[in-house]
Amino acid sequence: MENFTEVLQLFLATENFLAIAIGVVIGVTVGSIPGLTATMAVALALPFTFSMEPVAAILLLVGIYKGGMYGGSITAILIRTPGSPASACTLLDGYPMAQQGEAKKALKMALYSSVIADFISNIALIFFAAYLAKIALNFGAPEFFWLICFSLTIIISLASGSMIKGLIAALLGILLSLVGLDSVFGSQRLTFGNYNLMDSISFIPLLIGLFAIPEIIEFYRKKVVPHLTAKASGAGVSWAELKHSLKSIIRGSLIGVAIGAIPGTGATAAAFISYSDAKRRSPHPERFGKGEVEGVAASEAGNNGVAGATLIPLLSLGIPGDVITAIILGAFMVHGLTPGPLMFQENLTLIYALFLGIMLSSVILLFVGNAAIRYFSLIADIPKAILFPIVLMFCVYGAYAVNNDTFDVWLMLAFGLLGYVFNRTGIPAAPFLIGFILGPMFEDNLRRSLLIGSNDLSIFMRGPITWFFIALTVGSILLALYRFMTSRHKAKRRADDPGKGA
Amino acid sequence: MKTFLKALSAATCGGAVAMALSVSTAHAEEWPTDDVRLVVPYAPGGTTDVLSRRVADLLQDEIDANVIVENRPGAGSTVATGRLARGGRDADHTILMASPGHTIGAAIYPNLAYDPVEDFVFIQNMIDIPNVMVVPADSPYNSVLEFVEAAKEQNMTFSHSGVGSSIHMSGELFKTLTQTNMTAVPFAGSGAALPALLGGDVDVSFENMPTVFSHIQSGDLKALAVTSAERSEYLPEVPTLKEIGEHNLDQFVTTAWFGLIAHESFPEEATETMQEALNKVMEREEFLSFVEQLGAEPGTVAGDEFKAFIADEVARWDKVAAEAGIRQE
């Protein structure tokens, strides 16, 4: 009991509450500006934490992290510009919703789903950290390899129109992801001697280019279309709608937790896996990608479910799962703390104070998010002729800011043109993105497994985790084939419409 | 719209305040006459970034200027370094936190447009972090010699955080010196590499001290040796590779160093001012406790000594890179 009062003493300081609140506000704001990522904000806030109490310092950074995860979805929904990579999936349904005058509903759903996922993720962190950390340690290269293979199968369910086009998009994504220095031999791959390409193609310019720029180009090519205004952009989310999506949200959160607990996969992949899972289970998958509110819910649940869980390997093993947790690790060290197994023995009160703060951050996110939506949803009512030039400006500044180089502005425009061509030829952008994210992970883990196992292929079947993911992969492909066949069958019967199901 | 404008006005005010501050702190004639830019050649996160932000924060108190940290990642630090080498308007107020990427990068990247030694002024080495040769807790090897004997018979794997990292190159150096069979297994950063080591998927690693220190303390990893010239005060019972001596290991001395460099046109007066200020920074309690947390030692070399050290490092990694076949012609 004495410990409990100690925890409360550590936690109940005004500084902590302020730190979380400020953190979440900064996170939401920065996350919603294209090109400025939560990672950048966390890095910039780091020096301010040097002079703070350890608990407040960490909570500030965690607040930014969580706020940023949600903030990215705001611009994804409103202007088809993912503020952060993880929200790329949210725009698939969020932006169509905004165009149909349902921006507010999409934003609200994204927020509720984020908060619920965040909460579940925190629970996982607090109660199952030790257990999940053990699983993470058993996750070696072969296990990763199969997880990636399984994730690649979601391309099939993401390709909404033609499967062939979806696969082509994914292949192009994989190909572009391989540009840069080879991870094993350090030899150059398709860099053409350009130094800007050696660290592979920057993700942010690709993301902005692929989604935001085509929309802008299209707008200036089309004849004027009447602007659809729905005054402060429509209604919010009804209780029934939330309840309807709740299963997807919870499933997405759990997917996020699992992915977050394993260092190195990331929130973007989690969002897409959760999204495709929801789509697969939905009674009307054809609505996904055209403004299905459940799609927004699923993808936001996936990416926010990661946030709390990435702290699991950090706190219990001292292993940062992504760049943001790496910076938080730095903040711990500046304050004379080293996350890892020993911290749970030596600084338990501090850890519990942190946990309380992290729980609180979900609640604060709900309030800050609600306030933000009230103003941000007004953006949906701005005429596009005014909005798009400003969006383009943000895109250019944001792309430049990634590496402080005009090269990335070029890159962004190149991907903009590619995205435009994709639109015109009906090649979907989402599988391209999946390919780009998963391509290097696929190759690296394949080669890593071969190196570790000295070219012995039996390493790919080495334990229950590999078997589990092999079964999932095979099952997923079979299910897709089955759906393909049945839809073909149906299409054939409807002789007047041979295009369906292809 | 309203929030946007609000944010905007807040931003403009913030900007104005920041500019006002920078004006008031700048003196007219003595260096620094402007804000000092500290370039971090890597993306946010990671030792270089955190260290730079810590140093920048402390350095502001010692010199009459703001110190602004800028990340310019790319091609293992060579993009930022190449830019620094080109000079330009702000060259007299730009410093860069160099690290082993500076010397190793020069060895493995083809056609660099700069000379890693002659094109720069070497101000001060800030910290040295030893690498630790670690094996999983259940590894059958309890000493370096046992390990080397076994590695002559069978193939061993070592994990590293990316091609050209000091961890990778230490492994390659070990392999070359001891003439053993070792395969490098690349990971995307130390964070990803650590589980493979803890889980026993790889046999050994030459990780940076801060990454593995807590795992050594908790008994999840066994430290066989440290790579620095002297034993580390944090792991006093662990021998150095140099003192083991056999199998050419006496030549194995390397640390991950982090130091400040500038363009060759950096004024001499500025170098002196900086060195003075940095020496004060390095005596500060905040700095020392941070260094301790990293398991590092404060840097000792500055100026010409620092330059000579860099020249040796460049030559050494050049050789290792050529022998390991990781240089691109």
Add this chain to the structure above:
Amino acid sequence: MTKSRSTGGTLIKDPWDVVAGAVLLGFSLLLLFYLVPNYIGEPPILQNPMMSPRWLPTIVGWLLLVFSLLMMIQGVLVADDGEDSGRRFERGPWLRFALMALALVVYVGLFEMLGAIISGILATLILFIAHPVRVWWVYGLAIAFPVGVSLLFTEVMNVPLPMMPL
């Protein structure tokens, strides 16, 4: 937007797909026989072909080749169902499109030379004119935003942008 075009009678049902497939086919051939052998270095000794830096690019190349052929066949046989593509629309005036292209050129070509603020103002003004904005005060935004956002980036966020004309 449902099916908006008659499919009967024509030999090729979706010419766009055939063209796109042909371009991709050409690209995959270029990749396989020129780019991969010339621009991907391969170490002299390899224990396993799967370890080669060329392995995955080559596989991707062949798959791309197969799928681009399939796409061409699909284009010949199957009509576009028009659901997910935004390819049919009424074209606006060409001048508007040209002005937008000009704005992009301003950003890409002059960003470093003119600095973020001036190129931002210039491009935004061009775009406002391209798709005429008739409310006069909006043009004020074309100045306020680039200035405000540049300052936000450089002063508050410490993210450098090229500021002044060199």
